[in-house]
Amino acid sequence: MTTSRRDFVQLSVLAGSAVGLGLASRSRAAIAETEKASKPLKILVLGGTGLIGPPMVEYAIARGHEVTLFNRGKTNTHLFPNLEKLQGDRNDDLSSLEAEVGSGRLWDAVIDNTASIPRWVNESAGLLADSADFYLYTSSISAYADSATPGADETAPVGQISPEDEAKVLTTKDITGDNYGPLKARCEAEARKAFPDRFCVVRPGLIVGPGDYSDRFTYWPVRIHEGGEVMAPGNPSDPVQFVDCRDLGEWYIRLVENGTTGDFNGVGPRSPMSIAGMLYGIRATVDNEISFTWVDADFLEENEVQAWMQMTVWVPPVGEYAGFSSSNIDRALAAGLTFRPLADTASATVEYWSSLPEDRRATPKAGCPPELEAKVLEAWHAKNQAD
Numbered sequence: 004m005t006t007s008r009r010d011f012v013q014l015s016v017l018a019g020s021a022v023g024l025g026l027a028s029r030s031r032a033a034i035a036e037t038e039k040a041s042k043p044l045k046i047l048v049l050g051g052t053g054l055i056g057p058p059m060v061e062y063a064i065a066r067g068h069e070v071t072l073f074n075r076g077k078t079n080t081h082l083f084p085n086l087e088k089l090q091g092d093r094n095d096d097l098s099s100l101e102a103e104v105g106s107g108r109l110w111d112a113v114i115d116n117t118a119s120i121p122r123w124v125n126e127s128a129g130l131l132a133d134s135a136d137f138y139l140y141t142s143s144i145s146a147y148a149d150s151a152t153p154g155a156d157e158t159a160p161v162g163q164i165s166p167e168d169e170a171k172v173l174t175t176k177d178i179t180g181d182n183y184g185p186l187k188a189r190c191e192a193e194a195r196k197a198f199p200d201r202f203c204v205v206r207p208g209l210i211v212g213p214g215d216y217s218d219r220f221t222y223w224p225v226r227i228h229e230g231g232e233v234m235a236p237g238n239p240s241d242p243v244q245f246v247d248c249r250d251l252g253e254w255y256i257r258l259v260e261n262g263t264t265g266d267f268n269g270v271g272p273r274s275p276m277s278i279a280g281m282l283y284g285i286r287a288t289v290d291n292e293i294s295f296t297w298v299d300a301d302f303l304e305e306n307e308v309q310a311w312m313q314m315t316v317w318v319p320p321v322g323e324y325a326g327f328s329s330s331n332i333d334r335a336l337a338a339g340l341t342f343r344p345l346a347d348t349a350s351a352t353v354e355y356w357s358s359l360p361e362d363r364r365a366t367p368k369a370g371c372p373p374e375l376e377a378k379v380l381e382a383w384h385a386k387n388q389a390d
């Protein structure tokens with residue numbers, strides 16, 4: 004495809020690191036219906052106000068847990084006005100955490116959502132090793148050394164980075180498509196070192212749903228809501244994987260409650276889904292004039308339409324990407340990861356998108372620009388008429 008592996012991961016990293024508005028996603032009714040945990044826990048969330056943070060924090064509160072957040076106080080500052088918030092910067096200021104540890108503060112669990120720099124995990128996990136019973140680290144499916152094997156499970160080798168290259172990564176600006184995955188693998192190793200038998204790593208795939216600031220999955224429900232002729236990518240049977248931030252966040256809290264240790268791929272859906280299954284599933288949430296025109300991967304490439312960032316969620320399952328959208332999730336299922344219906348994710352995503360300011364919606368970070376879609380559809384029809 005036109006997007007090389009490096010560009011592809013780079014674009015994902017950049018899209019995923021942008022700051023968004025975020026959304027408190029659980030309704031009052033859902034919170035009221037949530038059964039309290041048998042034992043309330045003290046949970047420290049490093050982060051908590053981006054995409055997966057809000058639903059996990061809301062669910063933790065609904066379960067009766069006491070949650071403390073540690074972040075810089077920059078992202079979605081309106082969220083959780085009643086929670087204890089420790090302010091600091093993992094790059095160079097852990098003083099608020101150090102003060103709590105120094106005063107003898109104890110937590111049942113730490114959930115580390117923020118880090119992609121091993122030094123950050125080394126410092127935080129090292130500091131908290133005697134002050135917390137359990138550490139859950141948010142890694143990424145990108146931590147694996149390659150994406151070529153469909154059905155690969157958590158035993159697949161993770162990427163490696165040399166100490167020299169790792170030392171060059173001083174801030175998040177130094178994270179690239181080349182080093183993101185190996186850095187996440189190194190972060191995992193740092194957390195495991197500090198919490199050897201009390202450690203859980205979740206490697207999410209594409210995280211989607213309300214609050215998603217990357218606009219990748221969001222492109223499809225929003226585009227399908229607009230209706231008309233929609234350009235659909237590749238072979239309708241090409242696989243896709245993604246996970247709703249709410250499913251992931253709630254599962255994290257269950258992992259913490261159960262003290263579940265080990266490595267887990269955190270992606271869905273439960274059963275294999277094709278790009279056609281996903282697009283038709285989203286279509287079932289609307290009532291409008293709509294048709295899909297399937298344009299094959301080679302034609303998309305010839306016309307400089309990118310997989311993943313323009314034809315979002317989709318990557319042609321060939322070569323080095325043959326297994327990218329087919330990770331094995333047996334372990335996660337056994338450990339209690341559940342999935343809401345696609346229709347729920349699609350509708351909540353459109354609702355979230357509609358709540359964003361007009362200027363934000365005018366500049367989506369992913370998806371196929373309308374002019375490009377129209378141009379390529381016209382060229383595709385002309386080619387097929389000529390053939």
Ligand SMILES: NC(=O)c1ccc[n+]([C@@H]2O[C@H](COP(=O)([O-])OP(=O)(O)OC[C@H]3O[C@@H](n4cnc5c(N)ncnc54)[C@H](OP(=O)(O)O)[C@@H]3O)[C@@H](O)[C@H]2O)c1
Pocket residue numbers: 019049050051052053054055056057073074075076077078079091092093094116117118119141142143144206207208209210211217
């Ligand atoms: N998006 C995806 O599809 C995807 C896929 C796989 C893995 N992941 C992983 O998921 C994680 C991010 O998830 P999320 O954004 O949803 O998590 P989150 O916990 O909801 O939000 C990220 C938090 O990090 C805080 N933060 C950022 N920089 C910080 C710093 N220097 N010091 C202290 N706190 C800082 C932010 O608050 P402030 O800005 O206020 O500090 C925010 O609260 C990352 O580890 C990423 O690698 C994402």
